[in-house]
Amino acid sequence: VSTQSTGGDQSAGKTSVLEMIVRARIFPRGHGEMMTRSPVQVTLGEGNRHTAQLAGDNKVYDLSNESELRDLRLEVERRMKKALKPGETVSSDVISMTVKGPGLHRMVLVDLPGIISTETRGMMPKTKEALTEMCSMFMRNPNAIILCVQDGLLTLREVTLRISCSLMIRKGGEPYLC
Numbered sequence: 001v002s003t004q005s006t007g008g009d010q011s012a013g014k015t016s017v018l019e020m021i022v023r024a025r026i027f028p029r030g031h032g033e034m035m036t037r038s039p040v041q042v043t044l045g046e047g048n049r050h051t052a053q054l055a056g057d058n059k060v061y062d063l064s065n066e067s068e069l070r071d072l073r074l075e076v077e078r079r080m081k082k083a084l085k086p087g088e089t090v091s092s093d094v095i096s097m098t099v100k101g102p103g104l105h106r107m108v109l110v111d112l113p114g115i116i117s118t119e120t121r122g123m124m125p126k127t128k129e130a131l132t133e134m135c136s137m138f139m140r141n142p143n144a145i146i147l148c149v150q151d152g153l154l155t156l157r158e159v160t161l162r163i164s165c166s167l168m169i170r171k172g173g174e175p176y177l178c
């Protein structure tokens with residue numbers, strides 16, 4: 001099974017694209033601040049009901065129930081915050097969940113934190129480097145398909161400058177920048 005990983009700027013819409021595939025708003029939302037602080041791996045599969053279950057948890061969330069969707073988003077956000085070590089803005093600890101539902105194709109999706117061009121107030125030093133390394137780690141997987149999502153208002157030059165890590169492609173098994 002291949003893994004689809006998202007790459008792109010912070011707030012570019014990566015999470016929204018994955019939610020379209022999953023067919024539910026399963027990820028935490030914010031207004032301008034960084035919300036995805038660690039990779040979230042979602043294993044999709046066929047099922048009779050549209051449900052989600054976080055790894056290590058017996059609770060099965062009914063994705064057709066808005067209250068349970070909200071609870072799932074809050075639990076994912078809680079796990080992201082818990083994964084942060086003192087002095088970190090992001091964590092490479094993966095949060096895993098399984099989503100099943102009618103018509104969902106078997107695949108693994110990974111929602112990665114967005115690439116940033118500069119560290120802003122409230123971010124710990126070396127956050128940019130940590131994000132680049134995390135992104136590169138997932139891109140080195142030879143079975144990965146990288147889904148690069150970018151804000152449609154940016155020019156190609158801005159995209160290339162701002163998310164060069166996300167524009168990494170494989171040539172002969174070795175990553176390089178285009």
